[in-house]
Structure formats: structure tokens, C-alpha cells
Amino acid sequence: xxxxxxxxxxxxxxxxxxxxxxxxxxxxxxxxxxxxxxxxxxxxxxxxxxxxxxxxxxxxxxxxxxxxxxxxxxxxxxxxxxxxxxxxxxxxxxxxxxxxxxxxxxxxxxxxxxxxxxxxxxxxxxxxxxxxxxxxxxxxxxxxxxxxxxxxxxxxxxxxxxxxxxxxxxxxxxxxxxxxxxxxxxxxxxxxxxxxxxxxxxxxxxxxxxxxxxxxxxxxxxxxxxxxxxxxxxxxxxxxxxxxxxxxxxxxxxxxxxxxxxxxxxxxxxx
Numbered sequence: 441x442x443x444x445x446x447x448x449x450x451x452x453x454x455x456x457x458x459x460x461x462x463x464x465x466x467x468x469x470x471x472x473x474x475x476x477x478x479x480x481x482x483x484x485x486x487x488x489x490x491x492x493x494x495x496x497x498x499x500x501x502x503x504x505x506x507x508x509x510x511x512x513x514x515x516x517x518x519x520x521x522x523x524x525x526x527x528x529x530x531x532x533x534x535x536x537x538x539x540x541x542x543x544x545x546x547x548x549x550x551x552x553x554x555x556x557x558x559x560x561x562x563x564x565x566x567x568x569x570x571x572x573x574x575x576x577x578x579x580x581x582x583x584x585x586x587x588x589x590x591x592x593x594x595x596x597x598x599x600x601x602x603x604x605x606x607x608x609x610x611x612x613x614x615x616x617x618x619x620x621x622x623x624x625x626x627x628x629x630x631x632x633x634x635x636x637x638x639x640x641x642x643x644x645x646x647x648x649x650x651x652x653x654x655x656x657x658x659x660x661x662x663x664x665x666x667x668x669x670x671x672x673x674x675x676x677x678x679x680x681x682x683x684x685x686x687x688x689x690x691x692x693x694x695x696x697x698x699x700x701x702x703x704x705x706x707x708x709x710x711x
Contacts (some may be wrong), residue, residue: 519596591642618689
């Protein structure tokens with residue numbers, strides 16, 4: 441594929457994500473439940489990523505690597521998107537986005553649209569990493585393709601386990617008002633985010649290859665995801681909301697538990 445081909449693919453990916461996140465804005469405005477934003481974003485990245493992975497090169501049918509990458513992103517998207525959708529049906533609004541809307545005031549609809557467009561175009565490194573991984577110009581599947589697939593499946597399994605542990609904790613009436621610190625949540629305050637980040641490590645493993653400079657673009661995916669989860673729309677607003685609702689309990693949890701990477705608890709604190 442020529443340089444122009446990759447640039448055209450990059451633009452088409454961006455426009456597709458932009459259109460789908462415009463749809464997310466419409467749904468959010470109609471329902472008043474911003475939880476659907478994350479649901480639609482997940483399915484959008486999955487759809488655009490899988491379509492990009494299967495995009496034919498020089499008119500040839502998709503090869504084994506293209507099908508593998510498309511399958512991986514589809515599995516990720518369906519698992520996470522379904523989980524977020526189920527969670528969204530049980531809430532009236534996502535507290536993170538609700539806080540944004542409160543701060544924006546009367547300008548909230550316009551600001552939300554711009555925010556979601558930034559999210560769409562900001563997701564380019566993720567979808568493009570999928571594209572370049574699928575189009576590595578190497579004949580047949582390699583050992584590193586299998587390793588990349590294994591990493592993504594480990595990430596999906598870890599994230600699903602963290603979600604299940606949190607759901608089980610919250611479903612117990614005795615835990616009302618408490619902070620989940622069992623299982624993976626004892627080692628990380630956000631194990632679901634950590635394993636989500638692990639998923640995106642799989643694409644550089646597949647894409648990095650000699651004589652394939654475009655593969656370097658795949659490294660942006662885990663870097664971008666780490667930045668988003670740890671510094672922007674992941675941990676910061678969620679922890680602010682948890683401090684408001686759990687107070688001293690959550691501060692004690694912060695003191696003894698790693699924010700992102702799973703590590704042994706620093707100390708035990710009972711409040």
C-alpha cells in the first residue's frame with residue numbers, strides 16, 4: 441500500500457468515527473443518559489476498526505492476519521460494549537458526564553457535541569493502530585501475531601473478571617456505601633482500566649516489523665489509551681465522584697492501593 445493509501449485510510453477512519461460520535465450526541469440528547477456515549481464509542485471503534493482491518497489491499501481478498509485482527513477487535517468491542525450497555529440501562533445518567541454538563545450550564549449541548557467530536561478524532565490512534573496491524577506486509581501468520589492475540593485475550597479476560605468482581609460486590613446489600621477492595625480491586629483501584637490498556641498493547645506486538653515504518657504508528661494506541669484512562673476521562677473524574685460519595689473510606693483506599701498498575705496493597709486501613 442502506498443503512503444497516499446495510508447493517509448486516505450486515516451482520513452476515512454476519522455470521518456467515520458466523527459459521524460458515529462455525532463450519532464452518539466443525538467442519542468445522548470434524546471435520552472438524557474450520557475452512558476450511551478461510551479456504549480456507542482466502543483461499538484464505533486470496533487466497527488471502524490474491523491472494517492479497516494478487512495480493507496482490501498490492491499483488490500485482493502483479506503488475508504489471515506486481516507481476519508485475525510478484525511476478529512480480535514470485534515471480540516473486544518462486543519464484550520466491552522455489551523457490558524457498558526447493560527450498565528447504562530440501570531442508570532439515569534453517567535456521573536462523569538453529568539458533572540461536565542453541570543459545569544457547562546446552558547451551553548452543555550454544544551459543548552457536549554464538541555467534546556464527543558474531540559473524542560472521535562482523538563480515537564484515531566486506536567483505530568489506525570488496528571489498521572496498520574492488519575496490513576503488515578508479511579506473508580502468512582507469524583508467532584508475534586499469535587502473541588498479540590494472546591495479549592488481547594488476556595486483557596479482555598482480566599477486564600471481564602474485574603467487572604464481575606465489582607458487580608458481585610455491589611450486589612451484596614451488606615456492601616452498601618463501602619469501597620470494593622476485593623479480588624483484583626485489592627491490588628489496583630482501577631483494574632478494569634488496567635486490563636483495557638493491556639488490550640491495546642496487542643496491536644504494536646502484531647504491527648512492529650522490519651521494513652514496515654507504518655507499524656510504529658501502532659505504539660500511539662497504548663500511549664494514548666494510558667493518557668486518556670489515567671489523566672483525562674478515566675481515573676480523575678471517577679475518583680472525584682467516588683470521593684464525593686465515599687469520602688474517608690475512599691481516601692483510605694487511595695492510600696493503600698495502587699491507582700492503575702496492580703501492586704500489593706501498601707497497608708491495611710479500616711474505617
